[in-house]
Amino acid sequence: MSPYExxxxxxxxxxxxxxxxxxxxxxxxxxVFHWSMAVLFALQFLSAAAHWALPRANPLRETLWSYHAxxxxxxxxxxxxxxxxxxxxxxxxxxxxxxMGQAAKAGHIALYVFMVIVPAVRIIAAAGGARGLSYFGxxxxxxxxxxxxxxxxxxxxxxxxxxxxAAVVLGHIVMATxxxxxxxxxxxxxxxx
Ligand code: HEM
Ligand code: HEM
Numbered sequence: 782m783s784p785y786e787x788x789x790x791x792x793x794x795x796x797x798x799x800x801x802x803x804x805x806x807x808x809x810x811x812x813v814f815h816w817s818m819a820v821l822f823a824l825q826f827l828s829a830a831a832h833w834a835l836p837r838a839n840p841l842r843e844t845l846w847s848y849h850a851x852x853x854x855x856x857x858x859x860x861x862x863x864x865x866x867x868x869x870x871x872x873x874x875x876x877x878x879x880x881m882g883q884a885a886k887a888g889h890i891a892l893y894v895f896m897v898i899v900p901a902v903r904i905i906a907a908a909g910g911a912r913g914l915s916y917f918g919x920x921x922x923x924x925x926x927x928x929x930x931x932x933x934x935x936x937x938x939x940x941x942x943x944x945x946x947a948a949v950v951l952g953h954i955v956m957a958t959x960x961x962x963x964x965x966x967x968x969x970x971x972x973x974x
């Protein structure tokens with residue numbers, strides 16, 4: 782390969798970025814979903830932590846809690862879009878062979894399951910609840926005279942499942958950074974960058 786060609790290919794690698802996933806890198810759409818949702822999940826866990834740890838009527842708790850439902854509904858819509866995009870890209874995304882590859886896949890599936898179920902049960906509870914629900918001021922579910930009992934029951938474990946999701950996310954971050962970046966020294970982290 783001539784130096785010119787080499788230079789040219791290098792430039793192409795830098796400037797051409799795929800929207801779709803490829804076997805050696807997540808595409809732009811997946812990367813934007815991943816990192817914007819990572820930031821939003823951090824804010825969501827912060828709000829839940831304030832709700833759990835701070836006393837009632839604490840101003841910081843009220844501020845952090847005030848966006849919990851709106852952000853949770855936003856995350857729910859984002860995870861559905863991201864999941865659909867992931868399915869469209871299923872055959873061409875980065876994947877690893879072997880037991881560790883299978884474990885990573887199982888871990889990612891667990892993340893998706895919790896990312897869907899945790900907000901979904903609360904949204905179901907709000908749909909059948911007496912208080913109604915609005916999304917950024919727009920009424921989504923009206924106020925009712927009496928709550929529908931089963932819709933409240935499914936949300937009983939919302940908080941606990943939310944904390945399980947937080948633990949799985951923590952494990953995911955440790956695997957991506959400590960395991961892949963510093964122990965294995967492979968390029969798993971790079972393909973999401
Ligand atoms: C992915 C999105 C969500 C995550 C990760 C999440 C996480 C959590 C966590 C960890 C708690 C427990 C806080 C504590 O221990 O005090 C909690 C509580 C709560 N969340 Fe969420 N949440 C999400 C979405 C939503 C949505 C969409 C709504 C409302 C429509 C909602 C409403 C509530 C309410 C009312 C509580 C307090 C009562 C309870 O623990 O069930 N959350 N959330
Ligand atoms: C500092 C924080 C984070 C780091 C360093 C990180 C790193 C990574 C890396 C390197 C991959 C690619 C793995 C592979 O190629 O096999 C990945 C994929 C993934 N990450 Fe994260 N991640 C972080 C936060 C999060 C959060 C907060 C969530 C969800 C709540 C999340 C959910 C996922 C999922 C579901 C995948 C599979 C690919 C996909 O469908 O998008 N990550 N992450």
